[in-house]
Amino acid sequence: MAMTMQGEVTLPADRAAVWAALNDPDVLKASIPGCQELEKISDTEFQAIAKVAVGPVKATFKGGVTLSDLDPPNGYTISGEGQGGIAGWAKGGATVRLEDIEGGTKLVYDVEANVGGKIAQLGGRLINGVAKKYADEFFGNFAKILSPEESAA
Amino acid sequence: MTATGIGAPVRRKEDQRFVTGQGRYVDDFNRPGQTYAYFLRSPHAHATIRSINTGPAKIMPGVVAIFTGDDLAADKIGGLICGWMIHSKDGSPMKAGPHPALAQGKVRYVGDHVAVVIAETLAQAKDAAEAIVVDYEVLPAVADTAQATKSSVQIHDVSPDNTVFNWHLGNKDETEAAFARAKHVTKIDLVNNRLVPNALEPRAALGEYDPGNDNYTLYTTSQNPHVARLVLSAFIGVAPEHKLRVIAPDVGGGFGSKIFIYAEETVCVWAAKKVKRPVKWTSDRTEAFLSDAHGRDHVTHAEMATDENGKIIGLRVHTIANLGAYLSTFSSSVPTYLYAPLLSGQYDIPAIYCEVDAVYTNTAPVDAYRGAGRPEATFVVERLVEKTARELGQDPAELRRKNYVTQFPHQTPVIMAYDTGDYAASLDKALELADYKTFPQRKQESARRGKLRGIGFSSYIEACGIAPSQAVGSLGAGVGLWESAEVRVNPTGSVEVLTGSHSHGQGHETTFAQLVSDRLGIPIDQVSIVHGDTDKVQFGMGTYGSRSGAVGMSAIAKAIDKVIAKGKKVAAHVLEASEGDIEFKDGKFGVAGTDKTLGFGEVALQAYIAHKFSGQDLEPGLKEGAFYDPTNFTFPAGVHICEVEIDPDTGVTKIERWTAVDDFGVIINPMIVEGQVHGGIAQGVGQALLEGAFYDQSGQLITASFNDYCMPRAIDLPSFQVGMTVTPCPSNPLGIKGCGEAGAIAAPPAVINAITDALGHEDIAMPATPQAVWRAAQKTRMPMAAE
Numbered sequence: 001m002a003m004t005m006q007g008e009v010t011l012p013a014d015r016a017a018v019w020a021a022l023n024d025p026d027v028l029k030a031s032i033p034g035c036q037e038l039e040k041i042s043d044t045e046f047q048a049i050a051k052v053a054v055g056p057v058k059a060t061f062k063g064g065v066t067l068s069d070l071d072p073p074n075g076y077t078i079s080g081e082g083q084g085g086i087a088g089w090a091k092g093g094a095t096v097r098l099e100d101i102e103g104g105t106k107l108v109y110d111v112e113a114n115v116g117g118k119i120a121q122l123g124g125r126l127i128n129g130v131a132k133k134y135a136d137e138f139f140g141n142f143a144k145i146l147s148p149e150e151s152a153a
Numbered sequence: 154m155t156a157t158g159i160g161a162p163v164r165r166k167e168d169q170r171f172v173t174g175q176g177r178y179v180d181d182f183n184r185p186g187q188t189y190a191y192f193l194r195s196p197h198a199h200a201t202i203r204s205i206n207t208g209p210a211k212i213m214p215g216v217v218a219i220f221t222g223d224d225l226a227a228d229k230i231g232g233l234i235c236g237w238m239i240h241s242k243d244g245s246p247m248k249a250g251p252h253p254a255l256a257q258g259k260v261r262y263v264g265d266h267v268a269v270v271i272a273e274t275l276a277q278a279k280d281a282a283e284a285i286v287v288d289y290e291v292l293p294a295v296a297d298t299a300q301a302t303k304s305s306v307q308i309h310d311v312s313p314d315n316t317v318f319n320w321h322l323g324n325k326d327e328t329e330a331a332f333a334r335a336k337h338v339t340k341i342d343l344v345n346n347r348l349v350p351n352a353l354e355p356r357a358a359l360g361e362y363d364p365g366n367d368n369y370t371l372y373t374t375s376q377n378p379h380v381a382r383l384v385l386s387a388f389i390g391v392a393p394e395h396k397l398r399v400i401a402p403d404v405g406g407g408f409g410s411k412i413f414i415y416a417e418e419t420v421c422v423w424a425a426k427k428v429k430r431p432v433k434w435t436s437d438r439t440e441a442f443l444s445d446a447h448g449r450d451h452v453t454h455a456e457m458a459t460d461e462n463g464k465i466i467g468l469r470v471h472t473i474a475n476l477g478a479y480l481s482t483f484s485s486s487v488p489t490y491l492y493a494p495l496l497s498g499q500y501d502i503p504a505i506y507c508e509v510d511a512v513y514t515n516t517a518p519v520d521a522y523r524g525a526g527r528p529e530a531t532f533v534v535e536r537l538v539e540k541t542a543r544e545l546g547q548d549p550a551e552l553r554r555k556n557y558v559t560q561f562p563h564q565t566p567v568i569m570a571y572d573t574g575d576y577a578a579s580l581d582k583a584l585e586l587a588d589y590k591t592f593p594q595r596k597q598e599s600a601r602r603g604k605l606r607g608i609g610f611s612s613y614i615e616a617c618g619i620a621p622s623q624a625v626g627s628l629g630a631g632v633g634l635w636e637s638a639e640v641r642v643n644p645t646g647s648v649e650v651l652t653g654s655h656s657h658g659q660g661h662e663t664t665f666a667q668l669v670s671d672r673l674g675i676p677i678d679q680v681s682i683v684h685g686d687t688d689k690v691q692f693g694m695g696t697y698g699s700r701s702g703a704v705g706m707s708a709i710a711k712a713i714d715k716v717i718a719k720g721k722k723v724a725a726h727v728l729e730a731s732e733g734d735i736e737f738k739d740g741k742f743g744v745a746g747t748d749k750t751l752g753f754g755e756v757a758l759q760a761y762i763a764h765k766f767s768g769q770d771l772e773p774g775l776k777e778g779a780f781y782d783p784t785n786f787t788f789p790a791g792v793h794i795c796e797v798e799i800d801p802d803t804g805v806t807k808i809e810r811w812t813a814v815d816d817f818g819v820i821i822n823p824m825i826v827e828g829q830v831h832g833g834i835a836q837g838v839g840q841a842l843l844e845g846a847f848y849d850q851s852g853q854l855i856t857a858s859f860n861d862y863c864m865p866r867a868i869d870l871p872s873f874q875v876g877m878t879v880t881p882c883p884s885n886p887l888g889i890k891g892c893g894e895a896g897a898i899a900a901p902p903a904v905i906n907a908i909t910d911a912l913g914h915e916d917i918a919m920p921a922t923p924q925a926v927w928r929a930a931q932k933t934r935m936p937m938a939a940e
Contacts, residue, residue: 001849001851117853120854120857121857
């Protein structure tokens with residue numbers, strides 16, 4: 001079952017710094033909720049392992065993450081596909097655009113995701129809420145890493 | 154009528170064990186050395202399997218074996234079959250794609266069987282399944298019934314446009330002519346929503362192999378264990394028929410879903426020999442949602458033509474029937490011969506033409522579910538009649554009455570020959586019980602409270618007692634649909650009846666015993682009903698289509714007649730009279746015109762000791778068998794009236810009154826019959842108001858738990874007012890018509906007709922959830938009556 005989600009966040013860093021962070025596996029790993037591993041295969045490909053819970057279904061997803069439509073330092077498309085064993089599968093992508101604003105950078109995202117198997121069967125009605133929560137967590141973590149106090153530490 | 158004979162409301166004998174937790178279901182059986190099977194199922198609706206790597210899983214703790222479709226193919230195990238051949242209009246046979254028990258190269262619905270893990274414990278099997286690596290190439294999927302043939306997705310090689318068959322019934326030219334001269338034509342578009350059967354007991358299978366005798370045993374949740382054995386041996390080839398014993402013990406509800414022969418039991422029997430240990434599988438509820446054959450799923454456009462007097466002169470119907478990703482055992486018969494022949498309803502309609510396009514989709518297989526085709530037909534006819542009445546400004550009850558068949562036998566234009574019935578009598582009784590005359594006052598009273606009240610009729614007919622073997626054979630059935638029985642009288646005079654019918658909630662242990670008690674004049678507790686074991690019962694066709702009374706009991710009655718005939722011979726020897734002078738009455742054999750009698754028990758004993766038999770003419774023993782093949786379908790019919798009250802602010806529909814007047818022919822046990830009616834109505838109300846299985850566009854089942862699939866509960870139902878009329882069925886010796894499906898057939902149009910009456914709105918889709926009803930109510934919101 002498919003879902004879509006749009007949003008934007010304001011980040012307290014300049015566009016170049018945000019762009020660099022968006023391409024930094026360590027930052028991404030620290031930002032992705034439940035991410036246990038994010039291994040760089042090439043400049044645009046990663047292998048990831050993440051723990052995800054949707055309602056009663058908890059699973060470890062293994063899959064690949066690809067960056068495309070690279071337009072430094074304005075944005076890219078990040079897409080991924082993961083298998084969660086008998087929990088099912090998930091795939092999706094987000095286009096990310098960066099804009100300069102007063103005091104930092106505005107990040108605009110547009111997510112499209114699809115899940116199947118047990119997650120869809122049992123977590124169907126929860127999936128939008130969970131996706132929103134994960135997105136909020138991701139950008140919360142991401143913003144925290146980019147904030148001056150965090151950089152200074 | 155005796156206290157335990159035909160017509161007596163005897164309490165169900167089997168309920169003692171059911172309500173005290175002493176029933177024995179498949180999962181209650183455990184065999185020494187038993188292993189547990191877990192099926193890895195496809196999370197994709199449609200995908201090519203590039204590879205399956207079971208290596209890492211095989212070395213997991215407790216794993217005994219892992220099998221895939223390749224292993225079944227290597228052992229030349231055949232695919233699952235569809236046992237009813239349908240031919241398209243152009244004469245071509247239906248397009249049956251391969252249906253392997255474990256996927257071979259491709260998966261076609263979410264829940265399709267990819268591999269089986271057999272392990273020491275279920276948890277170990279599940280853990281190992283997690284470690285199997287399947288490389289899928291995900292393909293686009295189509296789940297929507299109406300879109301199946303328009304999609305570029307191709308599910309089976311044999312059917313490029315996903316059509317299984319384009320079938321038709323009736324007379325097209327006569328029907329077109331009727332429409333050409335019609336005064337009025339009523340049109341309707343309907344969806345008969347897909348349902349998940351949801352028996353209380355999920356499916357289960359336990360396979361065992363005895364290498365010493367080369368014998369196989371399968372314990373399975375089956376409504377027809379002999380048919381399962383026949384299919385597993387003759388078609389799938391897992392074991393020779395005489396070496397395979399199939400046991401269907403207590404089964405907790407079937408509703409059709411346990412008629413079919415599925416992948417899981419096939420694999421359990423086969424794997425038991427492979428691993429040399431018993432293999433048990435028990436479905437969990439999610440698996441049941443995904444892989445039990447679903448019901449209904451029709452998209453229909455229908456039109457009814459009436460003349461200037463409101464007489465129905467023609468009916469034409471076009472239906473798209475979703476059969477899912479594979480053809481289940483009897484799937485092809487449901488939207489064809491179990492559907493279109495019922496489109497005449499209770500009405501004298503001279504011309505009917507029906508076209509059915511059956512399609513594949515990337516969804517679970519669809520097959521018979523309580524009513525099987527007949528609820529779909531009744532929904533079409535009864536929605537159309539109701540709508541016609543409204544368009545013509547006629548009373549819906551009186552329009553029905555005007556069109557009822559009144560002369561019997563009545564040949565419809567769609568195969569069926571109705572043998573008997575009195576539809577007006579049922580209508581009159583229902584109108585009286587429902588207090589129809591004062592409905593306007595109740596409607597007004599509801600309006601005063603800001604509520605919308607509506608009344609809806611359903612004047613249904615069904616074809617039960619399935620079925621005359623010659624007739625169904627000519628229509629494409631792969632089997633005959635007779636039934637067998639054996640009546641074994643013991644030397645002590647107690648009786649065991651071995652029946653090919655299978656009880657999974659119907660109460661056969663009681664009703665069948667009532668027949669024996671009635672006919673042989675022995676106490677009901679002297680009678681045992683034996684069923685569900687191919688080693689005990691010689692053969693049988695099982696229980697579905699409300700056939701066990703009309704067909705199964707008729708076989709028993711036939712065997713009882715033979716027992717009485719033999720008993721007369723025994724009595725003649727013992728009483729030293731001529732056989733022709735022996736009469737059997739009130740449980741006693743007597744010599745006519747004398748007071749010399751022998752009780753049934755005495756004759757039984759004499760039959761076995763044979764001390765008084767002279768010569769070789771008479772064989773010892775008292776045991777007789779019979780096969781009964783019906784000569785016609787039976788035609789239960791009745792009128793259900795549903796009265797609802799809708800809260801336009803919340804969209805909640807409350808069923809305020811339910812009146813059911815049914816003609817089931819002769820009734821064996823009114824209490825059980827009433828229970829069947831209650832259960833059937835509950836299921837029909839579930840379909841109308843609550844239940845619906847939905848797949849999203851990618852073929853994911855998004856109603857796969859009771860969280861998202863709403864079953865009817867007591868609070869959703871009123872106290873039913875049930876009445877009966879009786880016209881005995883002329884085609885079987887007991888006059889029985891059958892009652893098991895009536896409620897589920899009658900109920901959905903009654904509910905929807907009542908809701909649309911309340912809303913003043915011509916259609917609302919099932920399930921008519923509060924959301925759907927609220928939306929419809931907003932559209933047609935009428936000014937409330939002044940306080």
